[in-house]
Amino acid sequence: MIKTVRFTDVQIELAHGAGGKASRRLIEGLLLPYLTNPVLEALSDAASLEVNGTRLAFTADSFVVKPLKFPGGSIGELAVNGTVNDLAVSGAKPLALLSTLILEAGLSAETLELQIRAMAEAGERAGVNIVGGDTKVVEHGKADGLYITTAGIGLVDTRVKLSPGQVRPGDQILISGPIGDHGITVLLARGELDLEANLSSDTRAIWPLVELLIDKAAPGLRWMRDPTRGGVATALNELARDAKVGIALCEEKIPVREPVRGACEVLGLDPLHIANEGQFIAVVSKEYAEQGLESLRALPGGSLSAIIGEVCEEHRGSVVVRTSYGATRVVDMLVGDPLPRIC
Amino acid sequence: MIKTVRFTDVQIELAHGAGGKASRRLIEGLLLPYLTNPVLEALSDAASLEVNGTRLAFTADSFVVKPLKFPGGSIGELAVNGTVNDLAVSGAKPLALLSTLILEAGLSAETLELQIRAMAEAGERAGVNIVGGDTKVVEHGKADGLYITTAGIGLVDTRVKLSPGQVRPGDQILISGPIGDHGITVLLARGELDLEANLSSDTRAIWPLVELLIDKAAPGLRWMRDPTRGGVATALNELARDAKVGIALCEEKIPVREPVRGACEVLGLDPLHIANEGQFIAVVSKEYAEQGLESLRALPGGSLSAIIGEVCEEHRGSVVVRTSYGATRVVDMLVGDPLPRIC
Numbered sequence: 001m002i003k004t005v006r007f008t009d010v011q012i013e014l015a016h017g018a019g020g021k022a023s024r025r026l027i028e029g030l031l032l033p034y035l036t037n038p039v040l041e042a043l044s045d046a047a048s049l050e051v052n053g054t055r056l057a058f059t060a061d062s063f064v065v066k067p068l069k070f071p072g073g074s075i076g077e078l079a080v081n082g083t084v085n086d087l088a089v090s091g092a093k094p095l096a097l098l099s100t101l102i103l104e105a106g107l108s109a110e111t112l113e114l115q116i117r118a119m120a121e122a123g124e125r126a127g128v129n130i131v132g133g134d135t136k137v138v139e140h141g142k143a144d145g146l147y148i149t150t151a152g153i154g155l156v157d158t159r160v161k162l163s164p165g166q167v168r169p170g171d172q173i174l175i176s177g178p179i180g181d182h183g184i185t186v187l188l189a190r191g192e193l194d195l196e197a198n199l200s201s202d203t204r205a206i207w208p209l210v211e212l213l214i215d216k217a218a219p220g221l222r223w224m225r226d227p228t229r230g231g232v233a234t235a236l237n238e239l240a241r242d243a244k245v246g247i248a249l250c251e252e253k254i255p256v257r258e259p260v261r262g263a264c265e266v267l268g269l270d271p272l273h274i275a276n277e278g279q280f281i282a283v284v285s286k287e288y289a290e291q292g293l294e295s296l297r298a299l300p301g302g303s304l305s306a307i308i309g310e311v312c313e314e315h316r317g318s319v320v321v322r323t324s325y326g327a328t329r330v331v332d333m334l335v336g337d338p339l340p341r342i343c
Numbered sequence: 344m345i346k347t348v349r350f351t352d353v354q355i356e357l358a359h360g361a362g363g364k365a366s367r368r369l370i371e372g373l374l375l376p377y378l379t380n381p382v383l384e385a386l387s388d389a390a391s392l393e394v395n396g397t398r399l400a401f402t403a404d405s406f407v408v409k410p411l412k413f414p415g416g417s418i419g420e421l422a423v424n425g426t427v428n429d430l431a432v433s434g435a436k437p438l439a440l441l442s443t444l445i446l447e448a449g450l451s452a453e454t455l456e457l458q459i460r461a462m463a464e465a466g467e468r469a470g471v472n473i474v475g476g477d478t479k480v481v482e483h484g485k486a487d488g489l490y491i492t493t494a495g496i497g498l499v500d501t502r503v504k505l506s507p508g509q510v511r512p513g514d515q516i517l518i519s520g521p522i523g524d525h526g527i528t529v530l531l532a533r534g535e536l537d538l539e540a541n542l543s544s545d546t547r548a549i550w551p552l553v554e555l556l557i558d559k560a561a562p563g564l565r566w567m568r569d570p571t572r573g574g575v576a577t578a579l580n581e582l583a584r585d586a587k588v589g590i591a592l593c594e595e596k597i598p599v600r601e602p603v604r605g606a607c608e609v610l611g612l613d614p615l616h617i618a619n620e621g622q623f624i625a626v627v628s629k630e631y632a633e634q635g636l637e638s639l640r641a642l643p644g645g646s647l648s649a650i651i652g653e654v655c656e657e658h659r660g661s662v663v664v665r666t667s668y669g670a671t672r673v674v675d676m677l678v679g680d681p682l683p684r685i686c
Binding site: 007009011012013014015017018023026027030031034035037039040044046047049052053054056058059060061062063064095096098099100101102103104105106107109110112113116117119120123129130131132133134135136137138141142143147149151153340341 | 354356357361377378387392397399402405406442446447452456460463466473476480484486487492683684
C-alpha cells in the first residue's frame with residue numbers, strides 16, 4: 001500500500017507530465033486516493049490481470065510528442081513501440097494493440113497517412129496487430145496535429161516474477177544500450193536550440209531483446225523498466241524507493257553517445273534524466289547477469305548493452321553515481337521538465 | 344473483407360470525427376488499408392481475441408466532450424461508461440479499465456480532481472477497477488482542459504455469438520430506452536442556443552441490462568451496439584449494409600423524450616441521428632424478443648425499453664421509418680457533424 005501524498009498545487013503544469021517528481025506527486029496525491037485498487041497501486045508499467053488462469057499484462061499510454069516527426073522516428077512509431085515496450089518490461093509478449101487518435105481539424109490527410117503507415121510498419125516489426133481503436137476530431141488549434149493513445153495486451157511469461165520486492169543487494173543493473181538518444185534528438189528536432197548533432201531516436205520494440213533475456217536469465221530476473229520520461233535516474237530512484245535498497249552506478253560504464261554527452265554538457269542536463277524509447281533496464285541476480293549480458297550483446301541491437309551498476313545495502317532509497325575519479329554524487333529523480341512533450 | 348474506399352479529402356474536418364459517413368470513409372479509406380488484419384476488419388465495438396482458450400474483448404475510446412460537465416454527467420463518467428458499454432455490446436463482462444489523461448497546462452487541480460472522482464465512482468457503479476494508465480501534459484491552449492482515453496478488457500460470454508452475419512429477416516430491433524438524451528443535453532449545455540430543456544445525459548453502464556438480456560435471450564441474440572456518435576440511424580445503417588438486410592422502424596414505437604423531440608424539431612435534426620451514451624440496440628430473433636423485452640422492462644433503468652422495428656428482406660442495405668400515417672421515409676447515416684465534440 002503506497003502512502004498517499006498530498007497534492008497541493010492549484011493547477012496542472014507541464015512538469016506534472018514529465019515523468020519525474022511532479023508526475024509522481026500528481027499520481028499519488030490526486031489520482032491514487034480515488035482510484036485505489038491493488039493492481040493500480042503496484043504502479044508498474046503494465047497492469048497484471050489473471051483471467052481463467054492466464055496471466056495477462058494490460059497497458060496504455062498517450063503520445064503528444066512535438067514535433068510529430070524527428071530523426072529516427074515519429075509519433076506513430078513511438079505510440080506502437082512505447083506500448084509494446086511497457087508490455088515487454090512486464091515480461092509479457094505483446095498480443096494486440098488498440099489505437100485511438102485525437103485529430104486536429106485542418107490536419108493534412110498526407111500527414112495522417114504517414115503516421116498510420118508508421119504505426120502499421122512499427123506493428124509489423126514488433127509482430128503485433130492493431131486490432132481496433134477510435135478517432136475523434138477537435139477544432140483547429142485544440143491539438144498539435146494529432147495525439148495518439150495506444151493500449152496493449154500481452155501474455156505474461158510464466159517463468160519470470162518481476163517486482164521491486166524481488167530486488168536484493170548484489171543484484172546487477174543491466175542497460176540494453178546507449179541512453180538519452182531519444183530525448184536529445186527530439187529536443188534538437190524542435191530547432192529552438194542552436195545545436196546540431198548526428199543523432200537519431202532509439203525508438204524500437206525491445207521485446208526481442210527482453211525475450212532473449214528471459215530465455216537466458218529468467219531465474220535471476222528481478223525487475224525491468226523502460227526508462228522513458230525522467231530517464232534512467234527516475235526509473236532507478238523509483239526502484240530504490242519502492243524496493244528500499246540503494247543503487248550504485250559506475251559512471252564510466254554507462255553507455256552514452258558523444259552527441260548526447262555534448263548536448264547535455266551544453267544544456268546543463270544529465271543524460272541519466274533524458275528519455276529513452278528503445279532501451280530497458282533489467283535488474284539481474286549476480287549469477288545470471290554475465291550470461292544475460294552476453295546473450296543480449298550477441299543479438300542485433302544489443303551490442304552496446306552493459307552492466308552499469310549494482311544494488312547495495314547502503315544509502316537505501318537513493319541512487320549514487322561513482323565517477324572514474326572515485327568521487328560519488330547522488331542522482332535524484334527528474335525535477336521540473338527540461339524537455340516537455342518528448343513522447 | 345471490407346472493400347477499400349478511397350479517401351480523397353485533403354485535410355481532416357470535424358465531420359471525420361462525427362461517427363457518420365465521413366468517419367467511415369476515413370476509417371475505410373485511410374486507416375484500414377494500412378492496418379489490415381481480420382480482427383480490425385470486423386469493425387465492431389470491441390476487438391475479440393482468444394488467449395489460451397479464453398475469449399476476451401478489448402476496446403479503447405478517446406473522449407473530448409465539450410463542456411467537461413453537463414447535466415447528468417461529465418467527461419470522466421463518459422470515459423468509463425463508454426468503454427464499459429463497448430465491451431457490453433460485444434457480450435463481454437468488463438474486467439478492468441485503463442485510463443490515460445492528456446491535461447492542458449493551467450487546468451485547475453479542482454477540475455481534475457472532480458473528474459478523477461467521477462471516473463472512480465462510475466467505475467464502482469460499473470463494477471470495474473481502473474488498473475493503470477498514463478498522464479501527459481500539453482501547453483495551455485493545446486487541449487480543452489483534459490482529454491481522456493480509456494481502454495477496457497472484458498470476458499466474452501460464451502453463450503452469445505454476435506455479428507452482422509447472424510442477423511436474419513424477421514429479427515426484432517430492441518432499444519433499451521429513450522434516444523437522443525445525451526446529444527441534446529450536451530448541445531444545450533454549451534449555451535450557444537437559446538433553448539432550455541429539462542433533460543440530462545443518459546450516460547450509464549449498460550452491462551447489467553445486457554447481462555440480463557443474455558441470461559434471458561442468449562440463443563436469439565444476434566447483434567448489439569451502443570448508438571453513440573451518429574445515433575441509432577447510423578448504427579442501423581451500418582448493420583443493414585454489413586448484414587445485407589433491410590431494416591424497418593416504426594416511428595411511434597421509438598422512445599423519444601419530449602424535450603429531445605422539441606429541440607430536434609427546432610434545430611431540424613432527427614433524434615435517430617443524436618448520440619446516446621447509456622442505451623443499446625439489440626437485434627433479437629422473433630421467438631426471444633418478447634421475453635427479452637419483458638425482462639429488460641423489469642430491471643431498474645430498463646422500463647422504457649421497446650421493440651422499435653424489424654429486419655426485413657426489402658430495401659436491403661437501408662433503414663426506413665414507417666410513420667403513424669402509413670408513410671415511409673429512408674433514414675441515412677449521419678452526414679456532416681451537426682453536434683461536434685459530443686463524447
